[in-house]
Structure formats: structure tokens, C-alpha cells
Amino acid sequence: MNSWPRLLLWITTTIVLIFMVLPIVIVVIMSFSNSRFLTFPPPAVSLRWYEAYFGSPDWMDATWNSFLLAVIATVVTVPIGTAAAYAANISQSKMVRRLQLLLLTPVMVPVIILAAGIYMVYAQVGLVATKTGLVCAYAMMNLPYVFISVLAGLRSFDMNQEDVARSLGVNRFTAFMKVTLPQIRPSVITGALFAFIGALDETVVSLFIAGGENQTLPRRMFMSLRNEIDPTIASISSVLITISFALMIMSSLRGKRAHAV
Amino acid sequence: MRTLTRAVSVMSIALAATLSTAALAQEAVTYATDGGAILDAMSPALIKPAEKSLGIRVITDTNADRYPPLKAQVASGKPIWDVVDFSAGYCARGVSEGLLEPLDYSKIPNAASVPAAFKDTHSVGLSAYATVLAYNTETFGDNGPKSWADFWDVKKFPGRRALRNYARPMLEIALLADGVAPANLYPLDVDRAYAKLKEIKPHIAVWWTSGAETTQLLVDGEVDMLPLWDGRVSAALREGAPAKFTRNQAIMENTCLAVPKGTQHKDSALKLINSLLDPKGQAAWVKEYTTGPLNTEFAKYVDPNRLKDLTTSPENLAMQVPLSATWWASPAGADAEKRWLGFMQN
Amino acid sequence: MSDLPLEQQIASTPSMEEAIARAERAEQRMYLLLFAPALLLVLLFLGIPLAILAFQSFREGDSFTLMHYARIFQEPIYWRTYYDTLEISVIVTLLSVILGFPLAYAAAVASRRWSALILALVMLPFWTSVLVRTYAWLVVLQRRGIINTTLLNLGIIDQPLSLSHNFVAVLIGMLHVMLPFMVFPLYAAISKIPAELLQAGHSLGGSPAYVFRRVILPLSAPGIIAGSILVFILSLGFYLTPELLGGGKTIMVSSLVQRNVELYLQFGAASAVAMILLVTVCIIFWAVDRVLPVEKIVGMR
Numbered sequence: 001m002n003s004w005p006r007l008l009l010w011i012t013t014t015i016v017l018i019f020m021v022l023p024i025v026i027v028v029i030m031s032f033s034n035s036r037f038l039t040f041p042p043p044a045v046s047l048r049w050y051e052a053y054f055g056s057p058d059w060m061d062a063t064w065n066s067f068l069l070a071v072i073a074t075v076v077t078v079p080i081g082t083a084a085a086y087a088a089n090i091s092q093s094k095m096v097r098r099l100q101l102l103l104l105t106p107v108m109v110p111v112i113i114l115a116a117g118i119y120m121v122y123a124q125v126g127l128v129a130t131k132t133g134l135v136c137a138y139a140m141m142n143l144p145y146v147f148i149s150v151l152a153g154l155r156s157f158d159m160n161q162e163d164v165a166r167s168l169g170v171n172r173f174t175a176f177m178k179v180t181l182p183q184i185r186p187s188v189i190t191g192a193l194f195a196f197i198g199a200l201d202e203t204v205v206s207l208f209i210a211g212g213e214n215q216t217l218p219r220r221m222f223m224s225l226r227n228e229i230d231p232t233i234a235s236i237s238s239v240l241i242t243i244s245f246a247l248m249i250m251s252s253l254r255g256k257r258a259h260a261v
Numbered sequence: 262m263r264t265l266t267r268a269v270s271v272m273s274i275a276l277a278a279t280l281s282t283a284a285l286a287q288e289a290v291t292y293a294t295d296g297g298a299i300l301d302a303m304s305p306a307l308i309k310p311a312e313k314s315l316g317i318r319v320i321t322d323t324n325a326d327r328y329p330p331l332k333a334q335v336a337s338g339k340p341i342w343d344v345v346d347f348s349a350g351y352c353a354r355g356v357s358e359g360l361l362e363p364l365d366y367s368k369i370p371n372a373a374s375v376p377a378a379f380k381d382t383h384s385v386g387l388s389a390y391a392t393v394l395a396y397n398t399e400t401f402g403d404n405g406p407k408s409w410a411d412f413w414d415v416k417k418f419p420g421r422r423a424l425r426n427y428a429r430p431m432l433e434i435a436l437l438a439d440g441v442a443p444a445n446l447y448p449l450d451v452d453r454a455y456a457k458l459k460e461i462k463p464h465i466a467v468w469w470t471s472g473a474e475t476t477q478l479l480v481d482g483e484v485d486m487l488p489l490w491d492g493r494v495s496a497a498l499r500e501g502a503p504a505k506f507t508r509n510q511a512i513m514e515n516t517c518l519a520v521p522k523g524t525q526h527k528d529s530a531l532k533l534i535n536s537l538l539d540p541k542g543q544a545a546w547v548k549e550y551t552t553g554p555l556n557t558e559f560a561k562y563v564d565p566n567r568l569k570d571l572t573t574s575p576e577n578l579a580m581q582v583p584l585s586a587t588w589w590a591s592p593a594g595a596d597a598e599k600r601w602l603g604f605m606q607n
Numbered sequence: 608m609s610d611l612p613l614e615q616q617i618a619s620t621p622s623m624e625e626a627i628a629r630a631e632r633a634e635q636r637m638y639l640l641l642f643a644p645a646l647l648l649v650l651l652f653l654g655i656p657l658a659i660l661a662f663q664s665f666r667e668g669d670s671f672t673l674m675h676y677a678r679i680f681q682e683p684i685y686w687r688t689y690y691d692t693l694e695i696s697v698i699v700t701l702l703s704v705i706l707g708f709p710l711a712y713a714a715a716v717a718s719r720r721w722s723a724l725i726l727a728l729v730m731l732p733f734w735t736s737v738l739v740r741t742y743a744w745l746v747v748l749q750r751r752g753i754i755n756t757t758l759l760n761l762g763i764i765d766q767p768l769s770l771s772h773n774f775v776a777v778l779i780g781m782l783h784v785m786l787p788f789m790v791f792p793l794y795a796a797i798s799k800i801p802a803e804l805l806q807a808g809h810s811l812g813g814s815p816a817y818v819f820r821r822v823i824l825p826l827s828a829p830g831i832i833a834g835s836i837l838v839f840i841l842s843l844g845f846y847l848t849p850e851l852l853g854g855g856k857t858i859m860v861s862s863l864v865q866r867n868v869e870l871y872l873q874f875g876a877a878s879a880v881a882m883i884l885l886v887t888v889c890i891i892f893w894a895v896d897r898v899l900p901v902e903k904i905v906g907m908r
Binding site for chain 2: 036038058061122123124126128129211212213215223224226227228229230
């Protein structure tokens with residue numbers, strides 16, 4: 001290739017990458033500001049906003065709630081999604097194949113529509129701002145991630161191995177748990193990770209159906225961002241960025257072992 | 262595999278533990294209110310002491326628009342909020358739409374010193390506030406806009422402007438800018454008000470939705486002039502915002518406390534209301550936030566110099582224009598409010 | 608089995624087949640059973656809400672009506688918002704192709720280490736909460752934010768630019784969220800182009816533009832289509848960034864739905880707006896499914 005298009009390519013790439021990363025770097029720097037203003041660079045370094053986050057019972061409650069809800073939702077989603085992927089992988093039935101597409105609809109329907117619809121249903125049956133309601137909504141929304149990820153794992157797994165175990169007199173469930181699951185574990189874990197992050201991060205649906213004692217962190221953050229640009233958000237953001245960073249490294253390490261997603 | 266099973270069992274034990282501790286925890290009352298400076302000041306002065314003396318946990322749910330969610334919550338039969346504060350027009354509407362629990366005043370002794378004009382069977386006044394005109398002194402020095410007519414004068418006072426994304430009290434402000442005398446304001450000439458607003462619309466950079474946002478707009482110099490609540494502008498000044506404000510033609514309203522119909526914690530809700538009306542607590546509140554508590558007893562505990570700054574001081578009352586909550590609760594008021602969305606979009 | 612007399616063999620066959628068929632049916636039943644909880648979850652928490660939305664969109668009080676749909680075409684508030692939503696989604700999609708292509712191409716042709724770095728720098732924001740990123744843009748774009756201060760200090764401008772609380776801010780914020788959705792499918796497509804093909808193009812004397820037009824572009828088309836569909840559809844229903852960066856103006860259809868539900872309690876109007884959006888998305892998926900299987904596109908998300 002001539003050198004000028006190559007140069008152009010790298011310059012554009014660098015600019016776009018700066019565009020991608022810049023806001024994240026700035027948030028981390030802002031979180032150590034001592035000022036309530038959004039002045040950049042910060043006048044002096046302080047941990048004021050970290051104290052504001054970790055010292056506020058309201059923020060801590062919301063964080064803990066979100067974490068708890070995400071764990072429960074993951075525990076619910078993973079077995080359901082894995083079972084469905086298992087069935088979809090080996091069933092020859094046309095019906096199962098056709099129904100498979102249905103399991104992907106939660107990521108195809110715009111979230112705002114999900115949120116409005118779920119809210120209208122929940123308002124009728126008294127599930128608004130309940131743990132049950134939130135967990136079910138999160139489980140439904142993240143099911144496709146578990147399903148796709150586990151299905152990908154099963155596709156690259158040789159099902160004959162399970163049949164061999166069964167022909168040796170092991171029942172089907174044990175054969176699955178002892179033979180199949182250990183081998184598709186990376187894709188199950190990836191699916192679980194997606195489900196967990198998805199639930200932890202879910203904002204739009206939470207805006208409609210969380211609240212009161214069941215406040216979630218993203219909902220509180222959204223309210224705070226819309227109302228006032230409280231610098232506490234910067235410290236929370238930095239904590240979240242650290243978590244995303246750790247998860248990203250974890251998932252890329254996993255990705256090397258099995259390209260599940 | 263074993264690690265996975267172990268992880269699941271550990272998780273479920275942790276889960277069971279948290280769920281059971283949650284059940285043992287003290288009663289939680291959810292108080293829906295406005296966020297930002299007002300809550301920052303209210304929290305140590307009124308809410309924390311209430312938690313301590315009543316032995317309950319008060320969860321604050323901040324939301325700039327509290328009436329519609331409340332309506333939906335009550336309709337669902339299981340409101341999330343136990344205590345809510347509104348601008349007074351909404352309390353009146355809440356009563357007529359049957360959304361509020363009647364108040365048992367024997368459980369709210371502090372309400373005795375709230376003037377009768379600010380309480381009814383279902384709600385009790387919390388504090389008075391005013392929508393004042395503020396401007397950035399870095400842009401205008403000391404010669405900023407002094408009246409709503411000045412706000413509309415984009416030639417004499419060029420600069421970025423913000424208005425509230427809401428009909429109330431923007432219609433009042435528009436009519437005052439158009440030269441209507443305060444005494445002749447009500448019933449509002451809605452057509453005239455919207456026509457006047459249409460004039461200024463192209464010059465509005467930000468349509469604010471919450472009080473806390475206005476503090477931010479002023480502190481960060483995002484706009485050069487805007488109408489906002491007196492407490493919010495004072496908070497911005499405390500933060501060192503380069504700004505000044507005038508109470509000339511400021512629109513005065515008040516907030517009221519109410520209990521949503523069907524709440525699970527009615528008793529604690531009434532106790533919380535009583536604590537929020539505590540005169541000493543209200544006095545501590547106005548040290549940090551400029552407003553006009555409606556429990557008149559609070560004045561005994563406040564420095565007279567500070568009293569002068571508050572919304573309800575006699576000097577300020579003379580300059581401000583009281584808003585008619587009754588008009589806004591009337592069908593004409595409700596229609597005027599509905600027209601806002603269409604006005605914003607065109 | 609062959610030791611058995613012929614008659615017996617013949618007699619046993621139907622029952623064998625029957626047994627096999629029975630076992631197969633049992634097997635199928637088990638698969639359906641395993642499939643059922645997932646299906647139930649989706650039907651209960653997605654099917655019913657969508658059904659309710661569809662139902663509500665035709666109702667006012669206790670009677671059936673088309674007024675909610677009529678309103679969308681009559682009142683400018685509604686159709687203007689649809690128009691703006693389409694416009695901004697198209698712009699975001701085009702911009703993410705334009706900006707995403709060089710990035711994906713660079714990642715595909717670079718050495719392994721550089722390629723990993725480029726992808727990681729796209730991944731990091733992708734894994735970061737949209738709220739966090741929106742907050743970041745508020746800081747960067749506001750009137751006294753770093754872009755304005757830098758430009759002012761450098762003397763490039765003498766009045767701060769209006770970057771926040773408007774269309775530009777929404778565009779920048781959305782582009783930042785959508786770009787990874789474009790880069791990943793593009794990267795997948797481009798990295799599949801054999802290096803020899805590119806070299807062949809060059810060694811045959813083709814100009815870079817010629818190689819790009821005749822080799823790279825056609826071969827990366829599936830990636831462009833997948834990425835564009837993903838970005839376009841996500842943009843159509845995007846809520847958070849427009850709401851937070853839009854300065855209180857209703858810019859997108861999603862805000863119209865939210866406001867009608869939460870502020871005006873107009874469930875009928877909200878449902879009709881949502882249904883039109885849903886139908887639009889369905890039509891797009893249906894049309895694209897003929898070119899590229901939906902599972903593939905969704906799987907990339």
C-alpha cells in the first residue's frame with residue numbers, strides 16, 4: 001500500500017480511539033476533584049466524592065440492591081437459558097427451531113417498549129418496585145445472552161461424549177452435569193457474566209419499575225444526572241469503570257480458552 | 262463442577278441471609294421529594310433527626326415530577342411512596358382526585374402552628390418558595406435583567422437563557438413580561454401567555470426540569486439568565502456561582518406534605534410529617550437553604566438577620582406575586598398545562 | 608435377530624418401530640420441557656406486555672378507537688419526533704460506518720499486539736455503563752467544559768460553542784455508544800478477507816482506491832450490513848443519552864413514550880407510539896432476515 005493512505009488510516013484510527021477513550025479518562029480524573037464545579041482539570045485532588053458515595057446510606061442501599069438483584073437474576077437466568085440451549089441444540093423438532101427465534105426477541109424489541117409494557121402489566125398486578133418484578137424482568141431481558149452463549153458452546157461440543165456416558169448406564173442429568181457441563185463451562189460462565197452485567201447495568205426498565213425500598217444504582221444515577229450533575233456520579237462511575245475493566249480482562253482471558261461469544 | 266455447585270450454595274445462603282435480615286430491619290418509610298440542595302439541607306436538619314427519634318429508616322426518592330407517578334402508584338393500589346411533598350396546587354388536585362389519605366391531625370401536633378390557610382383535611386403546608394430571576398454577573402456585571410420584561414429583551418440583554426419546561430409558573434412570568442399587572446393576573450390569559458412565550462422560545466437554550474438542575478446551570482455558567490427557585494439560587498451563590506438575583510415580580514408558591522392513599526406505613530408516615538414540621542428542625546433547615554417554612558414557630562430559633570433573606574419575610578412578600586393554586590387546579594388551569602407539550606414541540 | 612424365523616421378524620418390526628417412535632416422542636417431549644421455562648419467561652414478561660401495549664393502543668376509556676394512531680399523523684409533536692428520530696438514527700448509522708470502518712480495518716491489518724490494543728480500547732467503553740459515558744460527555748461538552756476551555760485558551764474561538772443540551776450533544780453521545788456495535792461485526796468481516804487477495808490487488812497495480820472499491824468493500828459488506836442494522840435499530844429506541852444530553856427537549860420517540868407514560872399517564876398514546884416503533888423494527892428485521900439471518904445480527908450484540 002502507498003504510504004499516504006496508510007498514514008491517513010492510522011491518523012483516523014488514533015482520533016477515533018481518542019474519541020472512544022477520552023470521556024472515560026476524564027471521568028476518572030474528575031472523580032478526584034475537590035470542587036463541586038465541573039471545572040477541568042480539577043483545582044485540587046481530593047477523595048471528597050468517594051466519601052460522598054461510600055458515606056451515603058441512600059447510594060449504598062441502591063448499590064447493594066442492584067448487586068443483589070443482579071445475582072438473583074443471574075442465578076435464575078443461567079439454568080433456564082442453559083436448559084433451553086441444550087434442547088435447541090439436539091432437538092430435531094421443527095417447533096423447537098422455530099421457537100428458538102422467540103427467545104431472541106428480548107434483545108430485538110427496543111428497551112423503551114419493554115419498559116413501558118412491563119410497567120403497564122406490573123402496575124395492574126402490584127409488581128412495581130418489588131424484587132420479584134425486577135428479577136423476572138432482568139431474567140427475561142438477559143435470557144438471550146445466556147442462550148446464545150451456551151448454544152455456541154454446545155455447537156462446538158461433541159454430543160457423542162454424552163451418549164457414551166449414557167450408554168455406560170449414567171442417567172441423562174448426571175451425564176450432562178459430569179460430562180457436558182464441564183466442557184462447555186467457559187460459555188456458561190460468559191453467558192452468566194453477560195446476564196450479571198446486563199442486570200447490574202439495566203437502567204430504562206428500572207426507571208419504570210424500580211423505586212422505594214427497591215431502588216437500583218442505575219436508576220438513582222439517572223435521577224441524579226437528570227436533576228443535578230452531582231459529582232458523586234464521577235466517583236461511582238470510576239468504581240464502575242474499574243469493575244468493567246476487570247470483567248473485560250476476565251472475559252478476554254476466557255475468550256482465549258473458548259471463543260464463546 | 263464442584264466449584265460451581267459450591268458457588269451456587271454459597272450464593273443461596275448469602276441470599277437467604279440478606280432476605281431474612283431485611284425482614285428483621287426497622288420499618289422503612291419512603292419520602293418522595295426534590296433532590297439537590299434542598300434535600301442536602303433537609304437531610305441533616307429534619308430527616309436524620311426524624312429517623313433517630315422515630316426509630317424508622319427514611320428512604321428518599323427524588324423525582325422532579327411527583328404527581329403523575331403518584332397517580333399511577335395509587336391506581337395500582339400499592340403506592341411505593343409513603344410521604345410526598347408537592348407544590349400546593351397538586352395537593353388540592355390530589356384531594357379532588359381522591360389520591361390522598363386524610364390526615365389525622367392528632368398525630369401531627371406540630372401542624373398546630375401552621376396557619377390555617379396552608380392546611381386542609383388531606384395535606385399540610387411545608388414551606389413557601391419563590392421563582393426569582395437570576396443572572397450571571399460575569400456576563401452582565403451588576404446590570405443584569407431586573408424584571409421579566411428585561412428577560413424577554415434579547416437586544417438589551419443578549420445571552421443564553423433557560424426557562425422551566427413546565428407551564429407553571431412560566432405562564433405567569435410571560436404575562437408579567439407582557440405588562441399585565443400582578444393584581445390582574447388571574448384568571449390567566451392563556452392565549453396571550455403562550456403567544457408571549459413563543460416570542461422568547463428561539464432564544465431559550467435549556468428547558469430545565471428540576472430545581473437541582475438550575476443550581477448546576479448557574480454554577481457552571483451554562484446559561485446567563487433564568488427563572489429559578491430562591492432556595493436554588495442561594496445554593497448556587499453558596500457554591501460560589503458568579504450570579505445575582507432579584508425578587509422583583511417573583512412568583513411565590515408553597516409546598517405541601519401528603520400521604521398517598523393505600524400506603525402500608527400510614528402511622529409512620531404521619532409521624533414523619535410531624536417531624537418534618539418540627540420548628541427547631543425547620544430553623545436548622547433554613548440556615549442552609551433559603552425558603553419559608555410554614556410552621557411559624559420556626560422563626561423563634563432563627564437569627565433575625567437570616568429571617569430577612571427568607572421567602573416569607575415582610576420585605577420579600579411585598580415584592581413577590583402569589584401564585585393561585587386554585588386557578589391551576591381548575592379545568593382552565595389543567596387545560597393550560599396540557600397545552601405545554603404542544604407548545605414545546607412546535 | 609436374524610436367527611428368528613422370518614414370520615417372527617416381520618411380526619416384531621412394527622412394535623420395534625413403535626417403541627422407537629415412542630422413545631423419540633418422549634425425547635421430544637423432554638426437549639420441549641427443557642425449553643419451556645425459557646419460553647414461559649419470555650411469553651409472560653415480554654409477550655403479555657407487548658399484547659397489553661397493542662390492546663391499549665386501540666383503546667380509550669372502555670371503547671375501541673383509532674384516535675391514538677390518528678393523533679400521531681395529525682399532531683406535529685408526534686410525527687416530527689418520528690422524523691427527528693429517523694434522521695438522527697440515519698446520521699448516527701452513517702457516522703459509525705465512516706468512523707468505524709478505519710478502526711475495524713486497522714484492527715484487522717495491524718500486528719496482533721496492535722490489533723488487540725485497538726479492540727481493547729473499543730471494548731472498554733463498550734463494557735462501561737451508558738450512564739457513566741453520558742455523564743462524561745456532560746463534563747466534556749458543557750459550556751465551560753474541556754472542549755470549550757481548550758478552544759478558548761488556544762484562541763481558536765472567542766465565544767464558547769453550544770455543544771451541550773442540544774442535537775449535537777445527543778449525536779456525539781449516541782455515536783460513542785453505538786460505535787462498538789459497528790466495529791465488532793466490521794472487524795469480523797474484514798479480518799476474514801484473505802491477505803493474499805489484498806496483496807494480489809496491489810501487485811496487479813490496482814490503486815488503493817481500486818482495491819478498496821473492488822475487494823475490501825464487497826467482502827466486508829456483510830459486516831457493514833450487520834453493524835448498520837444493529838446501530839440503526841438500537842438508535843431508533845434509544846432513550847438514556849437523548850434524554851440526558853438533549854436539554855429537556857423531546858427529541859426521540861423513546862422520550863415521547865416515557866413522557867406519555869410517566870408524566871401524562873396517557874397509556875393509549877404511549878402504546879400507539881410504541882407500537883409504531885415496534886412495527887418499524889419488525890419490518891426492518893423481516894427485510895434484513897432475507898439477506899442475513901437475524902440470529903447472526905443479534906448474536907453480535
